[in-house]
Amino acid sequence: MKTRLGVIGAGAGGLAAALLAQSHQVDVTLFESHSQPGGCAGWFDRGPFNFDVGATTLSGIGEGRPFSEFQKLTGAPLQVKVVDPGIVFHLPHTKMRRYQDNLKWLAELERVFPGMSHQKFWNEIEDLSGRAWGFLPHVSGFPPAKWSDLKHLPSWLKGIALVPSLLTSLETFEKKYQTKNDLYKRWINALCMISAQNHIHQIPALIGSLALTYPAETFAPVGGMKGLYSSWLSHFESIGGQWRPRERVESLKFQNKNWNLKTVKSENEFEKVVANVTSWSLDKMIQESKIESPTEAWGAFTVYAAVKWENLQNETYHLVLPDESEGVDDYFVSFSLPNDTERAPIGCQTVTISQHTNEADWLVSKEIYLERKNQRMEKIWQHFFKTFGKPSEVKFLSAGTPHTFERYTLRPKGRVGGMPHRWSYPIWRWPSWDRGNNLAMIGDTAFPGQGMVAVVNCALNWWRASASHFDFQRNRRS
Numbered sequence: 001m002k003t004r005l006g007v008i009g010a011g012a013g014g015l016a017a018a019l020l021a022q023s024h025q026v027d028v029t030l031f032e033s034h035s036q037p038g039g040c041a042g043w044f045d046r047g048p049f050n051f052d053v054g055a056t057t058l059s060g061i062g063e064g065r066p067f068s069e070f071q072k073l074t075g076a077p078l079q080v081k082v083v084d085p086g087i088v089f090h091l092p093h094t095k096m097r098r099y100q101d102n103l104k105w106l107a108e109l110e111r112v113f114p115g116m117s118h119q120k121f122w123n124e125i126e127d128l129s130g131r132a133w134g135f136l137p138h139v140s141g142f143p144p145a146k147w148s149d150l151k152h153l154p155s156w157l158k159g160i161a162l163v164p165s166l167l168t169s170l171e172t173f174e175k176k177y178q179t180k181n182d183l184y185k186r187w188i189n190a191l192c193m194i195s196a197q198n199h200i201h202q203i204p205a206l207i208g209s210l211a212l213t214y215p216a217e218t219f220a221p222v223g224g225m226k227g228l229y230s231s232w233l234s235h236f237e238s239i240g241g242q243w244r245p246r247e248r249v250e251s252l253k254f255q256n257k258n259w260n261l262k263t264v265k266s267e268n269e270f271e272k273v274v275a276n277v278t279s280w281s282l283d284k285m286i287q288e289s290k291i292e293s294p295t296e297a298w299g300a301f302t303v304y305a306a307v308k309w310e311n312l313q314n315e316t317y318h319l320v321l322p323d324e325s326e327g328v329d330d331y332f333v334s335f336s337l338p339n340d341t342e343r344a345p346i347g348c349q350t351v352t353i354s355q356h357t358n359e360a361d362w363l364v365s366k367e368i369y370l371e372r373k374n375q376r377m378e379k380i381w382q383h384f385f386k387t388f389g390k391p392s393e394v395k396f397l398s399a400g401t402p403h404t405f406e407r408y409t410l411r412p413k414g415r416v417g418g419m420p421h422r423w424s425y426p427i428w429r430w431p432s433w434d435r436g437n438n439l440a441m442i443g444d445t446a447f448p449g450q451g452m453v454a455v456v457n458c459a460l461n462w463w464r465a466s467a468s469h470f471d472f473q474r475n476r477r478s
Helices: 012-022 066-074 102-112 118-138 147-166 170-175 182-196 205-216 224-238 279-285 366-388 402-409 452-466 470-477
Strands: 004-008 027-031 043-046 049-052 080-083 088-091 094-097 218-221 242-244 249-255 258-263 267-270 272-275 299-308 317-320 331-335 348-357 393-400 439-441
Touching (some): 004 258, 004 267, 012 027, 012 066, 049 299, 049 348, 102 118, 118 147, 118 205, 170 205, 182 205, 182 317, 205 218, 249 279, 272 279, 299 366, 299 402, 317 366, 331 366
Parallel strands (some): 004 027, 004 272, 027 242, 088 317
Antiparallel strands (some): 043 049, 080 218, 249 258, 258 267, 299 348, 317 331, 331 348
């Protein structure tokens, strides 16, 4: 008899976990409160236009990396296009392109920031990042939640040489090679904010190396996030997975050696459950009063536009650092691929612009909220014109705040992007994926967390650990 597994939440991590299990003859039911998969890295349609909810990039697709390992295990489609340069950086008065070719990248750094020790610094960063990627398959069961998790200790010891880089800040690491340059430090901080959600004085060097190097291997999904998730969901259903959209899970109770999973529509019994939700949400779901995660996390302010250009934008991802005198915070931009008609008619492109924002800024009266939202959108939009040129026609324009994300994704207070990496909350204090009694938590508030590649790897970590259980092992042999 097959193991019955319930998966809560069809974001990237949840859908990946569901596919991993269903591909190995586990009976999986996937619950999602929304009508479609994706979560805070999903999509939405407006007329002929399709928008990515966040300015989302893909990395970790090379040999041995998480997306490739996931695809091998599941057969899930992965139709992507290489993006080179991975990101275009718009600095005050100049541009800098993050090329895949290392020599071109070093030459670009020297052009913009002459006279600095770029080669030594970036070679060491690349080496540290490569060793971190190599260790990712061995972190199953980390951080440990109970004594039995120590069975993974021999695997963890393979990364013992990486420990010093967890105890050294990226800022300390960077100061070994770089001369003082305020713009350079601002740029490094902005790049780290995208994936590590913090500045270099708070980020461990190991985490920072991954944050700095990910644009060297950047991909864009054909059809945007809709194309990616739709193909994964179709594959999941084609191999027998049960898809239950618009079924918000209200509670989880462990009784009679099974989990009672109650949704707004039904009650269900499962031997195992994977919760692809935040730790705040899971604690509420299982009625635990203790909140394991810190409550400080970033929200996002996003602008969505559909535009018609005389000349389409051929470079997909951009990080804009406005001159400080302009009064506009840094923002990230993603354009739909040129002539990707799944996302926009010929001659048009969709645009997603994203900024970090504090959730407290939006806990105001409705009148102040709307005024603040409109003013911020207008300021970003005008700066966008200045940076990229004015389109011949704007066919759609809207904005989202943490309230928007909370409404559509049910994430508490609209927190997105995971927990910021910081010394006061090191990774060994992050909530464990193993919550006991065959309940696992994955996603961006569980280690490793943050970003598409991280939550897919989180699902892989869970699967590797679960595969050692007798019932999963039996199903894999059958």
